Amino acid sequence: MPKTIITDELYQYCLDKGVREHPALVSLRQQTKVQLENSQMLISPEQGAFLAMLIRLMNVNSYLEVGVFTGYSALWAALALPETGKIVALDISDEHSALAESAWHAAKVRHKIEYIVAPAKESMQSFIAKGESFDLIFIDANKSQYLEYYELALQLVPSGGLIMIDNVFMYGQVLEDNAKKAYIKTLQKLNDLIKDDPRVDISMLPFGDGITLARKK
Numbered sequence: 001m002p003k004t005i006i007t008d009e010l011y012q013y014c015l016d017k018g019v020r021e022h023p024a025l026v027s028l029r030q031q032t033k034v035q036l037e038n039s040q041m042l043i044s045p046e047q048g049a050f051l052a053m054l055i056r057l058m059n060v061n062s063y064l065e066v067g068v069f070t071g072y073s074a075l076w077a078a079l080a081l082p083e084t085g086k087i088v089a090l091d092i093s094d095e096h097s098a099l100a101e102s103a104w105h106a107a108k109v110r111h112k113i114e115y116i117v118a119p120a121k122e123s124m125q126s127f128i129a130k131g132e133s134f135d136l137i138f139i140d141a142n143k144s145q146y147l148e149y150y151e152l153a154l155q156l157v158p159s160g161g162l163i164m165i166d167n168v169f170m171y172g173q174v175l176e177d178n179a180k181k182a183y184i185k186t187l188q189k190l191n192d193l194i195k196d197d198p199r200v201d202i203s204m205l206p207f208g209d210g211i212t213l214a215r216k217k
């Protein structure tokens, strides 16, 4: 089967023809790029459009985000959720909350978002203790803790709920045979675990830095 090589021009074509990025998203992405060195932490626009499509297809009403940064992926989710929908957004740091807050307000979706600044694991454990659940959970925080996030997320989605995991390729480093970095080993372990995990249906998608969809059976 011949494969299409995604050149820069073709990627731009995909963004031009396949992504409707709200002006508040464009502005937030640009401000993040101008103000911060690590702006590559944002999901890409086509990933955002994909997330929004999943939210609409699944009629998601409750969305948990693990790793918020400047609020770009949370904003994609908030714009796709219905008026009654709720986002819980977790980040260990509020260093970039001003950018996030101002974009969420500009897009008039601030009321849908509960923003919790604390280690994500602790927040997720407390939701489990309270019997809370979420239709869709997006994992995009500390890579060293991905195994724990995944197990906690499995307890927080109902049957049919979706866990979406970003950076499952870690820029290609998951191919290393004897990975030295602990977080790469963790990602390799997680990818191995999910491949054979009978609790979920899976789809690993080679776009952005690799995304895995795990649907709880």
Ligand SMILES: C[S@@+](CC[C@H](N)C(=O)[O-])C[C@H]1O[C@@H](n2cnc3c(N)ncnc32)[C@H](O)[C@@H]1O
Pocket: 041, 042, 043, 066, 067, 068, 069, 070, 071, 072, 073, 074, 090, 091, 092, 093, 118, 119, 120, 121, 140, 141, 142, 145
């Ligand atoms: C890749 S960025 C998130 C990007 C965001 N999802 C987007 O695409 O717009 C990762 C975020 O995870 C946060 N983080 C790191 N360790 C964390 C932890 N233990 N608990 C919660 N958040 C954490 C970082 O502060 C950072 O803002």
